[in-house]
Amino acid sequence: MxxxxxxxxxxxxxxxxxxxxxxLDSKKLFCECPSILRxxxxxxxxxxxxxxxxxxxxxxxxxxxxxxxxxxNFVYQAYYDTTCLVELDESPPKEINKDALMIALHIxxxxxxxxxxxxxxxxxxxxxxxxxxxxxRSVLIAKDGFLETKYGRVGIxxxxxxxxxxxxxxxxxxxxxxxxxxxxxxxxxxxxxxxxIKTPEQAKDVAMEIGRILRICKVKRGIGTIRQDINVSIKxxxxxxxxxxxxxxxFVKVVxxxxxxxxxxxxxxxxxxAPEVRGANLDGTTKYLRPLPGSAxxxxxxxxxxxxxxxxxxxxxxxxxxxxxxxxxxLEKSGLNQEMIKLLLSEPYKLEEFKSLLSVLNNPAxxxxxxxxxxxxxANKKSKSRAEINQISEKxxxxxxxxxxAVKKRIIKENQIKDVMEQIAEGKNVEDALTNEKVEGNxxxxxVLKIIREKxxxxxxxxxxxxxxxxxxxxxxxxxxxxIKKYIK
Numbered sequence: 116m117x118x119x120x121x122x123x124x125x126x127x128x129x130x131x132x133x134x135x136x137x138x139l140d141s142k143k144l145f146c147e148c149p150s151i152l153r154x155x156x157x158x159x160x161x162x163x164x165x166x167x168x169x170x171x172x173x174x175x176x177x178x179x180x181x182x183x184x185x186x187x188n189f190v191y192q193a194y195y196d197t198t199c200l201v202e203l204d205e206s207p208p209k210e211i212n213k214d215a216l217m218i219a220l221h222i223x224x225x226x227x228x229x230x231x232x233x234x235x236x237x238x239x240x241x242x243x244x245x246x247x248x249x250x251x252r253s254v255l256i257a258k259d260g261f262l263e264t265k266y267g268r269v270g271i272x273x274x275x276x277x278x279x280x281x282x283x284x285x286x287x288x289x290x291x292x293x294x295x296x297x298x299x300x301x302x303x304x305x306x307x308x309x310x311x312i313k314t315p316e317q318a319k320d321v322a323m324e325i326g327r328i329l330r331i332c333k334v335k336r337g338i339g340t341i342r343q344d345i346n347v348s349i350k351x352x353x354x355x356x357x358x359x360x361x362x363x364x365x366f367v368k369v370v371x372x373x374x375x376x377x378x379x380x381x382x383x384x385x386x387x388x389a390p391e392v393r394g395a396n397l398d399g400t401t402k403y404l405r406p407l408p409g410s411a412x413x414x415x416x417x418x419x420x421x422x423x424x425x426x427x428x429x430x431x432x433x434x435x436x437x438x439x440x441x442x443x444x445x446l447e448k449s450g451l452n453q454e455m456i457k458l459l460l461s462e463p464y465k466l467e468e469f470k471s472l473l474s475v476l477n478n479p480a481x482x483x484x485x486x487x488x489x490x491x492x493x494a495n496k497k498s499k500s501r502a503e504i505n506q507i508s509e510k511x512x513x514x515x516x517x518x519x520x521a522v523k524k525r526i527i528k529e530n531q532i533k534d535v536m537e538q539i540a541e542g543k544n545v546e547d548a549l550t551n552e553k554v555e556g557n558x559x560x561x562x563v564l565k566i567i568r569e570k571x572x573x574x575x576x577x578x579x580x581x582x583x584x585x586x587x588x589x590x591x592x593x594x595x596x597x598x599i600k601k602y603i604k
Contacts, residue, residue: 128350
């Protein structure tokens with residue numbers, strides 16, 4: 116059933132709003148450390164235990180109190196050359212990164228927002244261990260914007276500039292959590308829409324349109340650089356903030372499932388309903404994470420002055436504003452067919468990967484097929500569960516650059532790409548899978564004879580298909596056909 120007709124969303128009073136967090140491509144927000152993620156072993160580690168305290172209102176935030184009750188210890192991994200005392204919470208923050216501020220202004224202007232000329236940098240209480248200090252720094256950059264979509268105008272309530280959290284490495288049951296400080300402090304913009312979204316399809320459309328605007332600005336690319344949350348409520352039910360989205364298309368199913376959950380709560384006359392944070396599952400359902408934070412977690416940053424955005428800075432942002440590209444026309448110029456263009460535009464993260472992989476192999480058709488078709492076919496063939504399919508896809512995806520480089524260097528042929536992917540899905544590393552062992556003519560001949568004896572009476576093309584499948588592209592089609600014709604005359 117089409118999602119638009121699944122429920123009468125107007126009748127049940129559906130309201131949705133998005134919160135989109137996008138990493139910016141610059142140094143960290145309050146120090147000079149580079150914003151790069153590390154794979155090598157850390158140089159040192161520290162241990163902390165965080166506690167909930169009262170905010171500006173004199174109250175302890177409900178979410179902070181909940182995290183405090185868990186009683187966890189936190190271990191932070193760090194590096195001597197890319198971690199400083201600011202990340203360790205042993206030094207006051209430096210002045211806000213001007214490059215990050217300019218990128219945030221570009222994004223705000225493209226979202227038709229009004230720039231805030233004077234803002235107080237705030238501390239947001241966070242004691243889940245993802246910040247060594249127990250808080251996240253955030254500052255209001257702009258407000259009162261809007262976005263035009265095919266479903267109507269959606270308000271942009273706020274644009275914030277804030278620091279990203281530490282990266283979770285592992286969690287030992289309920290007692291200890293290990294974080295890495297490479298991500299802590301990377302600049303983020305947080306875009307908060309008004310609750311103007313009235314259907315699941317509109318939620319997807321808004322997310323994709325915001326993504327299109329972000330991609331023309333100086334932001335980081337790839338998995339993990341953008342995080343999307345959605346707030347969902349219906350008439351008579353408290354709001355739920357749902358986290359865990361990479362792909363905007365997932366909004367449709369999750370919103371439908373969340374509406375269904377909230378309707379069931381109302382039908383069962385559940386008296387213990389309260390605003391909450393939930394996590395998205397692969398099947399579209401959600402799970403409880405924690406209470407929804409309130410205003411009590413906010414208090415002013417005491418180590419930094421007010422942020423002043425002068426008229427000169429705003430004028431400079433307007434003069435350097437990136438132009439919105441017509442991505443469909445750009446892709447048409449590359450020679451891609453309409454089907455591939457449609458697939459790329461429906462998956463914005465794939466679009467960025469596509470552009471990046473073209474620098475490895477300048478053949479749009481092969482790159483698009485490898486990225487959008489081949490790896491999906493292999494993953495679906497090798498597995499049944501959604502989790503396993505995603506795992507295999509990620510494994511293949513991480514090897515795509517090497518696979519396409521092998522095509523460029525003529526180590527493998529285009530028709531061997533799927534075979535290499537299948538070997539990777541079966542557990543081989545990409546180097547072994549790319550080994551191209553030449554098949555001798557006598558081996559081909561033996562196989563042709565064997566297939567003809569086992570399956571007599573087939574056409575030349577049918578035998579050709581069986582041979583190519585057997586050798587998975589490692590033979591010359593002309594050579595194979597000559598041998599086939601020799602024996603079926």
